[in-house]
Amino acid sequence: MVERIKREWFSNIRGDILAGIVVALALIPEAIAFSIIAGVDPMVGLYASFCIAVIIAFVGGRPGMISAATGAMALLMVPLVKDYGLQYLLAATILTGIIQLIFGLFKIAKLMKFIPRAVMIGFVNALAILIFMAQVPHFVGISTLTYVFVAITLIIVYVLPRFFKAIPAPLIAIIILTSVAIWGHLDLGTVGDLGRITQTLPSFFIPDIPFNFETLQIIFPYSVALAIVGLLESLLTSSIVDDMTGTESNKNRESRGQGIANIITGFFGGMAGCAMIGQSVINVKSGGRGRLSTLVAGLFLIFLILVLGGLVVQIPMPVLVGIMIMVSIGTFDWTSFSYLRKAPKTDALVMLTTVIIVVATHDLSKGVIAGVILSAIFFVAKISKLEVRRRQTSKEIIFDVTGQLFFASVEGFIKAFDFNIAEDVNIVIDFSHAHIWDDSGVGAVDKVVIKYRENNNHVTIKGLNASSKKIIDKLAVYQDANAQLKAH
Amino acid sequence: MYQRILLAADGSKNSIRAAQEAAKIASLIPDSTIEILFVADLSKIKSEVLHSQNHEEIELKRHQKLLPIAEQLSAKNVNHETKIITGDPGPAIVEYANNEKVDLVIIGSRGLNALQEFVLGSVSHKVVKRVQCPVIVVK
Numbered sequence: 001m002v003e004r005i006k007r008e009w010f011s012n013i014r015g016d017i018l019a020g021i022v023v024a025l026a027l028i029p030e031a032i033a034f035s036i037i038a039g040v041d042p043m044v045g046l047y048a049s050f051c052i053a054v055i056i057a058f059v060g061g062r063p064g065m066i067s068a069a070t071g072a073m074a075l076l077m078v079p080l081v082k083d084y085g086l087q088y089l090l091a092a093t094i095l096t097g098i099i100q101l102i103f104g105l106f107k108i109a110k111l112m113k114f115i116p117r118a119v120m121i122g123f124v125n126a127l128a129i130l131i132f133m134a135q136v137p138h139f140v141g142i143s144t145l146t147y148v149f150v151a152i153t154l155i156i157v158y159v160l161p162r163f164f165k166a167i168p169a170p171l172i173a174i175i176i177l178t179s180v181a182i183w184g185h186l187d188l189g190t191v192g193d194l195g196r197i198t199q200t201l202p203s204f205f206i207p208d209i210p211f212n213f214e215t216l217q218i219i220f221p222y223s224v225a226l227a228i229v230g231l232l233e234s235l236l237t238s239s240i241v242d243d244m245t246g247t248e249s250n251k252n253r254e255s256r257g258q259g260i261a262n263i264i265t266g267f268f269g270g271m272a273g274c275a276m277i278g279q280s281v282i283n284v285k286s287g288g289r290g291r292l293s294t295l296v297a298g299l300f301l302i303f304l305i306l307v308l309g310g311l312v313v314q315i316p317m318p319v320l321v322g323i324m325i326m327v328s329i330g331t332f333d334w335t336s337f338s339y340l341r342k343a344p345k346t347d348a349l350v351m352l353t354t355v356i357i358v359v360a361t362h363d364l365s366k367g368v369i370a371g372v373i374l375s376a377i378f379f380v381a382k383i384s385k386l387e388v389r390r391r392q393t394s395k396e397i398i399f400d401v402t403g404q405l406f407f408a409s410v411e412g413f414i415k416a417f418d419f420n421i422a423e424d425v426n427i428v429i430d431f432s433h434a435h436i437w438d439d440s441g442v443g444a445v446d447k448v449v450i451k452y453r454e455n456n457n458h459v460t461i462k463g464l465n466a467s468s469k470k471i472i473d474k475l476a477v478y479q480d481a482n483a484q485l486k487a488h
Numbered sequence: 489m490y491q492r493i494l495l496a497a498d499g500s501k502n503s504i505r506a507a508q509e510a511a512k513i514a515s516l517i518p519d520s521t522i523e524i525l526f527v528a529d530l531s532k533i534k535s536e537v538l539h540s541q542n543h544e545e546i547e548l549k550r551h552q553k554l555l556p557i558a559e560q561l562s563a564k565n566v567n568h569e570t571k572i573i574t575g576d577p578g579p580a581i582v583e584y585a586n587n588e589k590v591d592l593v594i595i596g597s598r599g600l601n602a603l604q605e606f607v608l609g610s611v612s613h614k615v616v617k618r619v620q621c622p623v624i625v626v627k
Contacts, residue, residue: 117539244530
């Protein structure tokens with residue numbers, strides 16, 4: 001125990017502190033931009049990033065992973081904030097945490113491995129597209145100067161890291177361009193036009209909402225969607241950090257941790273969040289490995305806001321837009337284009353469907369659910385292809401069955417048999433390369449056997465594997481020589 | 489002579505060419521061993537994880553990339569072993585070579601022009617500059 005705490009917290013002190021500081025600097029623009037996407041004051045995202053990072057440092061399952069306010073979650077909140085306001089969002093955040101905590105306690109997190117990768121690829125691509133689309137109103141058709149600032153920001157964030165990596169390029173872009181805008185008295189929209197920044201620590205309060213069934217009805221669907229999307233992105237991120245660091249993580253603990261972090265964050269006036277792929281990659285690349293890096297990121301973030309809060313409102317919107325365009329380009333999976341050509345057609349279709357549904361509904365959870373259902377259907381269709389081959393020897397006719405016999409494949413199974421066989425023939429049905437899964441499968445075997453018997457043929461079943469034999473012995477009626485087909 | 493030879497490889501065509509040259513050199517030196525070093529690029533891990541169902545599949549894909557390299561070495565009966573590490577390819581190769589004190593580093597070159605090298609960065613260039621032992625860059 002002590003050994004583990006030492007390893008997770010203090011085995012990489014210098015690297016963790018430096019990486020934590022870098023992450024805090026990179027988090028500020030994102031936390032503000034995601035607040036603006038959600039339609040709340042920047043403080044809601046900044047408080048959330050502080051609370052979540054600090055809490056997850058202690059209760060998360062993946063040391064070195066960064067959690068904070070995220071775009072995926074912000075995008076889900078938009079309608080709730082628009083229709084009902086901040087207090088309902090805070091209540092929904094708390095409920096999201098409770099749902100995630102329950103998922104973690106009941107170990108539902110491991111079900112996430114059943115989500116096909118085509119859906120995950122669709123998820124990140126849709127997320128990237130939505131983040132980009134959310135920027136459009138902030139820079140298209142406003143002024144030429146706005147376009148110029150977006151372009152300069154993009155140049156800085158992409159070219160500068162080639163020469164200088166110590167300070168995150170987005171922050172340098174913010175510092176330089178905010179200074180230029182202030183001293184040049186340039187006419188640009190600022191963060192201050194869209195919300196307030198308060199230089200105070202977050203404080204505990206209970207969301208001001210009526211505690212009744214109606215409120216629950218309003219927030220519950222949002223909370224479920226937030227819980228699913230939050231866990232999805234968190235578990236994906238933890239797999240990425242696992243692989244980058246060559247270490248393992250505890251997925252159920254992470255799920256519980258995300259829940260605890262969101263519950264507390266909701267009570268401190270922050271919006272729901274989850275793990276962040278981009279920031280976690282920055283953290284690991286900057287040398288962060290332990291829990292200390294996440295803690296430092298949260299603490300340094302709130303320190304910066306307390307000190308510099310007054311300046312944050314003066315950040316020109318086009319600079320933030322430029323940074324968000326970079327985030328969306330970084331989020332998009334650019335190998336998807338070759339994936340579309342190379343992957344099986346059904347996988348490609350699942351990926352595209354996920355993206356299209358998300359972009360159409362602006363709801364990541366709907367796209368994921370549709371993607372999972374579609375790929376489940378494709379999977380069933382694929383494994384329900386069953387083959388029955390007929391061989392003839394001097395004494396008997398043998399049918400070799402290959403494949404899975406279950407509700408979706410029984411029709412093909414029965415049709416594959418030729419019942420126009422002369423009377424008094426020995427028929428063998430060989431199941432050596434088949435598996436019978438359910439009562440529909442057993443029923444199909446019954447039907448075939450009994451039909452042949454009606455033609456006075458002798459049927460032998462052989463090659464059943466242990467579990468197929470078990471279900472046949474339990475359910476089949478053909479063993480009774482006088483069995484008749486049930487009249488359906 | 490060169491007992492421990494480090495072959496930095498990513499499975500690309502130029503790394504296979506480098507493997508052929510490495511095999512020639514090692515086959516002339518009795519008791520030499522080639523270490524095939526593959527650096528899993530931290531910037532590409534996101535897409536690797538996204539395109540694999542689990543960790544085993546990622547490792548399998550990486551090993552598959554290196555199969556043609558190992559084949560080149562096996563064909564010449566050269567002792568070889570494979571090592572996979574994560575990091576930023578250039579610095580990671582340099583660090584590994586210097587820490588392990590290998591006798592020779594062999595690496596392929598993509599043959600980038602000046603612009604490509606500015607945008608993409610040349611791994612072989614970094615390795616040549618900062619590794620403390622002799623380096624062979626194979627065109």
